[in-house]
Amino acid sequence: xxxxxxxxxxxxxxxxxxxxxxxxxxxxxxxxxxxxxxxxxxxxxxxxxxxxxxxxxxxxxxxxxxxxxxxxxxxxxxxxxxxxxxxxxxxxxxxxxxxxxxxxxxxxxxxxxxxxxxxxxxxxxxxxxxxx
Amino acid sequence: xxxxxxxxxxxxxxxxxxxxxxxxxxxxxxxxxxxxxxxxxxxxxxxxxxxxxxxxxxxxxxxxxxxxxxxxxxxxxxxxxxxxxxxxxxxxxxxxxxxxxxxxxxxxxxxxxxxxxxxxxxxxxxxxxxxxxxxxxxxxxxxxxxxxxxxxxxxxxxxxxxxxxxxxxxxxxxxxxxxxxxxxxxxxxxxxxxxxxxxxxxxxxxxxxxxxxxxxxxxxxxxxxxxxxxxxxxxxxxxxxxxxxxxxxxxxxxxxxxxxxxxxxxxxxxxxxxxxxxxxxxxxxxxxxxxxxxxxxxxxxxxxxxxxxxxxxxxxxxxxxxxxxxxxxxxxxxxxxxxxxxxxxxxxxxxxxxxxxxxxxxxxxxxxxxxxxxxxxxxxxxxxxxxxxxxxxxxxxxxxxxxxxxxxxxxxxx
Numbered sequence: 001x002x003x004x005x006x007x008x009x010x011x012x013x014x015x016x017x018x019x020x021x022x023x024x025x026x027x028x029x030x031x032x033x034x035x036x037x038x039x040x041x042x043x044x045x046x047x048x049x050x051x052x053x054x055x056x057x058x059x060x061x062x063x064x065x066x067x068x069x070x071x072x073x074x075x076x077x078x079x080x081x082x083x084x085x086x087x088x089x090x091x092x093x094x095x096x097x098x099x100x101x102x103x104x105x106x107x108x109x110x111x112x113x114x115x116x117x118x119x120x121x122x123x124x125x126x127x128x129x130x131x132x
Numbered sequence: 133x134x135x136x137x138x139x140x141x142x143x144x145x146x147x148x149x150x151x152x153x154x155x156x157x158x159x160x161x162x163x164x165x166x167x168x169x170x171x172x173x174x175x176x177x178x179x180x181x182x183x184x185x186x187x188x189x190x191x192x193x194x195x196x197x198x199x200x201x202x203x204x205x206x207x208x209x210x211x212x213x214x215x216x217x218x219x220x221x222x223x224x225x226x227x228x229x230x231x232x233x234x235x236x237x238x239x240x241x242x243x244x245x246x247x248x249x250x251x252x253x254x255x256x257x258x259x260x261x262x263x264x265x266x267x268x269x270x271x272x273x274x275x276x277x278x279x280x281x282x283x284x285x286x287x288x289x290x291x292x293x294x295x296x297x298x299x300x301x302x303x304x305x306x307x308x309x310x311x312x313x314x315x316x317x318x319x320x321x322x323x324x325x326x327x328x329x330x331x332x333x334x335x336x337x338x339x340x341x342x343x344x345x346x347x348x349x350x351x352x353x354x355x356x357x358x359x360x361x362x363x364x365x366x367x368x369x370x371x372x373x374x375x376x377x378x379x380x381x382x383x384x385x386x387x388x389x390x391x392x393x394x395x396x397x398x399x400x401x402x403x404x405x406x407x408x409x410x411x412x413x414x415x416x417x418x419x420x421x422x423x424x425x426x427x428x429x430x431x432x433x434x435x436x437x438x439x440x441x442x443x444x445x446x447x448x449x450x451x452x453x454x455x456x457x458x459x460x461x462x463x464x465x466x467x468x469x470x471x472x473x474x475x476x477x478x479x480x481x482x483x484x485x486x487x488x489x490x491x492x493x494x495x496x497x498x499x500x501x502x503x504x505x506x507x508x509x510x511x512x513x514x515x516x517x518x519x520x521x522x523x524x525x526x527x528x529x530x531x532x533x534x535x536x537x538x539x540x541x542x543x544x545x546x
Contacts, residue, residue: 035501037501
């Protein structure tokens with residue numbers, strides 16, 4: 001029906017592998033896309049070297065935002081916090097394997113915005129975190 | 133009223149008036165435009181009127197004495213007269229051009245609200261207002277200590293008359309309400325609401341953004357004091373709208389923005405205010421757009437508002453019927469008798485944005501989100517809905533296409 005909805009996106013949306021909450025956690029952050037009401041919370045456990053050992057997301061949203069959150073968390077397991085800080089828009093698009101218009105891009109990038117705000121320890125997620 | 137027969141050939145004839153309906157959105161996918169509640173498409177007559185204005189008559193209005201300025205002024209003012217006649221206003225001076233319905237409401241909040249309301253005064257709104265008839269009053273409430281109360285929506289998605297009567301006992305100064313919800317499609321009993329408001333000593337403002345394009349509104353029959361509407365939702369251009377106001381109400385209001393045209397006389401330290409409607413029209417307005425607005429009204433008159441309403445009821449009834457066969461679909465809104473051509477729905481397990489995106493891949497344009505009515509969505513605990521809306525150029529075949537595509541969406545996610 002639409003190239004945007006590749007099998008992997010539908011699959012991850014219907015059966016996410018990193019859905020849930022971690023309690024206790026080392027890092028937790030949540031934010032929403034006011035345009036569509038999508039809401040994502042991400043919890044991380046990080047070891048003493050600063051590497052992500054466990055990750056989970058919760059909240060609600062469209063298939064693009066939920067699938068990108070799931071794929072993103074899968075990709076950060078074992079990564080160092082400093083590596084997460086380097087992630088950007090293109091990394092998300094590569095994970096999804098699609099190109100997105102400006103409106104849906106916001107859906108796709110919500111999880112990265114939340115993740116980066118979390119690892120930077122910021123009070124607020126901002127678009128600047130996912131540019132470049 | 134005589135029942136109105138809707139024939140296929142009439143609709144085909146109307147569709148030919150709208151060049152955009154010929155376009156393919158994606159290869160092999162012709163546009164199915166079901167988003168007229170957000171903005172309607174434009175007939176050739178409107179496009180041509182604006183084009184001709186720029187090709188032949190473009191000039192600034194009012195003070196010029198050359199031929200073009202005279203022509204431009206006449207076109208601009210003729211359009212005002214047509215718009216006034218379209219809603220049966222007593223005179224063209226009761227039509228103030230604005231950018232859109234939103235600006236018209238903000239104008240009232242500014243020029244009427246700031247002059248006549250004081251701390252503790254009450255404004256009555258409803259739970260189903262568009263943000264444009266909510267936020268201007270919230271701003272005023274924060275600034276002036278004005279109180280806001282809200283007439284609820286009943287379980288059947290209707291304006292709650294009993295609750296309204298009870299709220300009127302608190303003595304509101306203003307009752308500002310939508311004539312047709314842009315989400316539920318609910319048509320409010322405007323005449324009765326106005327009558328009761330007047331009896332309670334309040335003045336009334338109708339948000340007519342949805343009703344004026346679709347129902348045909350007679351402001352003198354309703355006896356409403358003020359009404360806001362936008363050209364672009366009624367086959368006219370963006371960038372122009374109108375505030376209707378009874379002469380006495382408009383005359384009592386303070387001016388809005390300062391500048392040229394809204395004055396009679398200016399000295400270095402003072403000015404005298406122009407007569408209505410000009411006192412609210414500072415600066416060079418959207419002249420070509422006003423001309424297009426006039427052409428849109430003329431076009432709608434040519435088709436006939438009763439025909440448009442009957443056609444939309446027919447199509448909405450058909451859509452509600454067809455949507456009911458879809459698994460997991462819930463529709464939000466009253467029955468078709470109390471409803472305009474707006475169908476907001478959810479599909480279980482599929483986010484409205486995904487639905488809208490997938491429908492787009494079949495060339496079908498619908499809207500997904502909160503439709504600028506977040507509080508209403510909060511009431512039903514919904515982050516968003518998908519909304520299909522209909523106008524004079526839509527067909528039952530397009531509804532069929534919508535339903536076919538929705539079946540595919542369900543299958544993809546199911």
